[in-house]
Amino acid sequence: MRTPLLAMALGLSLAGCLTIGDSGSTPPGDDDDTGSGSGSNNGSNTGSNTGTPSVNVTMDRATVATELGKSEFVTLSFASVGSFTGTVTVAPSLVDGAGAALTAGGLTVTGPTSVAVAANGTASAMYTVTIPTDATATQMTAGLKLDVTSPVENKTFTSAFTIAPIYSVTYAAGLTGNIAMHPMTGLKVSIKKGAKLVLHNADTVTHITHSFGNQHQPDPPAGTTNAGGTYTVDTAQLTGSGPIGCHTHQSATYATVTIVP
Numbered sequence: 001m002r003t004p005l006l007a008m009a010l011g012l013s014l015a016g017c018l019t020i021g022d023s024g025s026t027p028p029g030d031d032d033d034t035g036s037g038s039g040s041n042n043g044s045n046t047g048s049n050t051g052t053p054s055v056n057v058t059m060d061r062a063t064v065a066t067e068l069g070k071s072e073f074v075t076l077s078f079a080s081v082g083s084f085t086g087t088v089t090v091a092p093s094l095v096d097g098a099g100a101a102l103t104a105g106g107l108t109v110t111g112p113t114s115v116a117v118a119a120n121g122t123a124s125a126m127y128t129v130t131i132p133t134d135a136t137a138t139q140m141t142a143g144l145k146l147d148v149t150s151p152v153e154n155k156t157f158t159s160a161f162t163i164a165p166i167y168s169v170t171y172a173a174g175l176t177g178n179i180a181m182h183p184m185t186g187l188k189v190s191i192k193k194g195a196k197l198v199l200h201n202a203d204t205v206t207h208i209t210h211s212f213g214n215q216h217q218p219d220p221p222a223g224t225t226n227a228g229g230t231y232t233v234d235t236a237q238l239t240g241s242g243p244i245g246c247h248t249h250q251s252a253t254y255a256t257v258t259i260v261p
Contacts, residue, residue, distance in 0.1 A: 051082035055117055055150050059157040064144075068167040068195060069133040074144055074159045078115055078123045084152065085119040091147040092127050095158070102142050105135035105163070109144060133167050134260050137194035137235075140165070165195040169255075171203045171246065179253060184245035187255035197233040197244065197257065201226065210254075212242035235259050 056079040064072050078088060092109045094102040111127030129144055140163040148155045169183050179185065191197060201207050204227050211233045233244060238259050245254035 052152070053080075053082040053084035054152045055079065055084050055086075055088060056081055057088070057148050057155055057157070059146065059159065061159050064129075064159055064161045065164070066131060066161060067164045068131060068135055068191070069189070070131050072129045072131070072161070073126055074129070074146075075124055075126045076115075076146060076148070076157070078117050078125075080117050080120050080122070083119045084117065084150075086117060086151050088115045088117055089113060089149040090115060090125060091149070093145045093147075094129070095143045095145050097141050097143070099143070099145075105140055105142065106132045107135060107142060129161065131163055132190075134190040134192045134195075136163060137165050137192035139163065165192070166198055167191055167195060168198045168200060170200040171207050173202050173204060175203045175207075176205050182246060182253035184253050184255040187245075188258075189255060190258045190260050191235050193238070193259050193261060194236045197235060199231040199233075201229045201231075203227055206248060207246040208248045209245065210247045211244040212238055212257075 058077045060075045060077070061072075064074070066072050076090065090111070090113055092111050092113075094107050094109055096102050096104075108130045109127055110130075112125045115123050115125045117123050127144065127146065142161045142163065144159040144161065146157040146159075148157065167189070169187075171183065172181075175181055197211075199207075199209055206226055209231050235257075238257075241256055241258040243254040244257045247253070
């Protein structure tokens with residue numbers, strides 16, 4: 001009697017072990033395995049769908065038309081892609097039409113050489129190109145070159161500058177007889193011989209201009225000193241240094257202009 005009972009007990013025990021083992025070794029095509037595989041694949045795909053980490057860089061001004069004595073601003077914008085995070089390096093420089101280093105005109109550029117970009121964030125960097133008043137007597141071209149280096153990609157941007165040989169001064173609206181606020185008051189400026197000095201009257205009153213003592217802007221109505229008028233001094237006819245400015249409201253509004261070769 002003991003033998004049949006022992007055999008029955010052993011049989012039940014072996015049957016339980018086989019069931020657990022089969023469940024753990026279910027073939028790949030089994031429904032249970034498909035369910036668990038789907039869960040793990042979805043998790044990994046979610047991460048890969050965000051894309052390869054990189055940084056998107058754009059420049060706001062591809063071309064710049066400007067004049068003497070101006071400061072122009074060009075901005076780079078950075079956007080993290082695929083959770084990119086890191087520091088982007090920028091090397092600003094000035095080049096001529098052939099792409100070589102600019103040696104004429106005395107232009108300068110300033111701006112940050114590194115920009116931190118946070119994951120999925122944005123950043124910007126502004127670059128200032130300063131053009132001297134005596135940079136040129138003829139139309140000049142130059143380029144602001146921005147070499148951008150990141151851990152994932154390198155890019156180069158160039159903003160093309162066209163510089164007119166004009167130095168402009170504006171009498172602002174509401175200026176009238178406010179001597180201290182006249183833009184020519186105490187100004188000392190150098191201009192290359194042949195460039196133009198242009199005075200714009202954006203005020204609501206007349207401003208009569210003297211230049212170098214031998215040029216006098218005609219009085220209204222024959223001249224252009226009325227509100228909205230423009231007075232142009234051709235420096236090709238001038239040498240040395242001399243005063244230029246508005247004498248309608250006392251000589252305190254004069255500037256000293258030096259003509260350089």
